[in-house]
Amino acid sequence: MVLRWAIMGTGGIAAALVPAIVAEGGSVVAVGSADVDRAASFARTHDIPRHHGRHHHVLEGGDVDVVYIATTNERHHLDAMACVEAGVPVLVEKPFAMDLSRVNGVLAGAAARGVFVMEAMWMRLQPGFRAVEERIAAGAIGEPTTLTAHFSISRPVDPARRWFAPELGGGALLDVGIYPLTLAIALLGEPTEARALGTLASTGVDAQLAVAMRHPRALSSWSCSFVSDHGVEAVVGGPDGSLSLQHPFQNTPRVVHRVDGGIVEDLEVVGAELGYRYEVREVHRCLADGLQQSPMVTWEHTRQVQRWLDALRDQVAGS
Template sequence: MTHNHGTSDGTIRWGILGTGFIAGLQTADLRENGFTVQAVGSRSLDSSKAFAEQHGIPTAHGSYEDLAADPEVDVIYIATPHPMHHANALLALNAGKHVLVEKSFTMNAREAREITDLAASKGLVALEAMWTRFLPHMIRIREIIAAGTIGEVRKVVASHNQSLPTDPAHRLNDPVLGGGALLDLGIYPVSFAIDILGTPSRVTATASMTATGVDRQTAAIFDYDGGAQALVDCELDAACANRAMVIGTEGWIDIEHTWYNPVPFTVHAVDGSVVERFDEPVTSRGMQYQAAELERLVAAGETAGTILPPAETVAIMAAMDEIRRQIGLSYEADKS
């Protein structure tokens, strides 16, 4: 299979929507790997100009509308808080731009469907920025599973627990800004389970909440018709090693901490002996691979790839909706 090298020939021009921490990480990875970052847009011209200066971006826009209308921009990377993704993506798509939308893709499956339907109708790419999917170690893990090396996959176990700011006004703790462990952290293990095992036939979830009314820690079991299970958990006020395992009838894959980053993994046979050890460091942070996938889709005239097609992004949001339903976590977006 063709491997994604995470580089660009620079012909496709990127616009960055939002100027926060994650926007800075993605922009650095783009610039270090040959991508053309043409413009940035923020609701404040000052923060847009500061970001442009910091990252050597030619054009700074004082509104999202101006960024979307910029004829020099082909693709818009959306890095605003979760509740804004839907409106920001629709704005960009309606202006004829492809979009790379930060995860979680939206607040719920309904919003996700509206984005992916609009993109499909316009022949544009709407790719979820689940960067982990496109990393070399994940590509190799899928190959190993497909080859039958660990037999029939019976179980996926994945955690994402971090000790994050406890300030009630912080985005992570604010229900208005889509706070909580699930949307920010849980999206990683949920997406991984669905990557390996597909859409679950049954979801069972529990959580405990913060004083501000978002989920502090959430755990879920995914059940599959064939008998496989996934155990996923997330927490925002306690850290752990954040390892993941894929367990099969003939062996298991142990992904080191933090499994959603570019890290080594080991494949073990049932007796514990080492079948394969994968350790290939990547340049930059690793967010360039998702951008390279978007450029590959655009160049091929395709709107859906195999690694993370739009329908799967919608299925991931639907699983998150079901977890939220069971733990009693609702957001403003659920009311429309």
């Protein structure tokens, strides 16, 4: 059965998901925007039959099996809730919401109505990340004790872009810091403590953070930045070696396993180029199996990450 998707949002990531949906055997039947001309242009470019000048109007027509929310951060929870209330499964871009209470509101609605919801945290589904998880579980580095990571992209301040606009949920932490935070939680467990230092952009959003976290049996230190171009890399280490996830670690094309500083495995990740197709595939699989949440990107994963996004944002606010 061809699953019929609708997309809320017309930006860069919405455009990137269309070919992934089609390649995984789905079709895109509607797109919604706050601007009808933007919706029309997106629909023309991507050969989508319906377009709307209101995001939620994609739910009209009764021909939508699943919605992908690719709007700006501050409205993810509203868009997700509209889908949940309509009983339509939904894939929600990261960050799922601006705070944990909003995450919990959507997930409580989904639980009550039996609606599938998944955060589009694609890193958890990528083959490089899975390879690292498998090697850790097999004892390749011993029990992990340390993780270091950075996700840094240099972006000139532009108050019109979502990255720098406080009213659109801008800031480096929600945009890119969510990846090292998710990686640390996924590989080391939920933190018990976190300390962050930050600097703010002239628009007031966080431009850069340096973070240290204590996990049950490990420490992590990571950074995220809009003011530095030093790449997107991560290393997880234990008493018996380390695993490096090479740039860009959220969809790493290469994992290097070192013991005593020497390379014991240099893994070229097969399938990394499929990118967003894995999250689309996972949504299709979960819907076919009648699941309400993905076992790979669970609601608890989303809650854990949001809890620490909230805590870190509180620490850097007013820096």
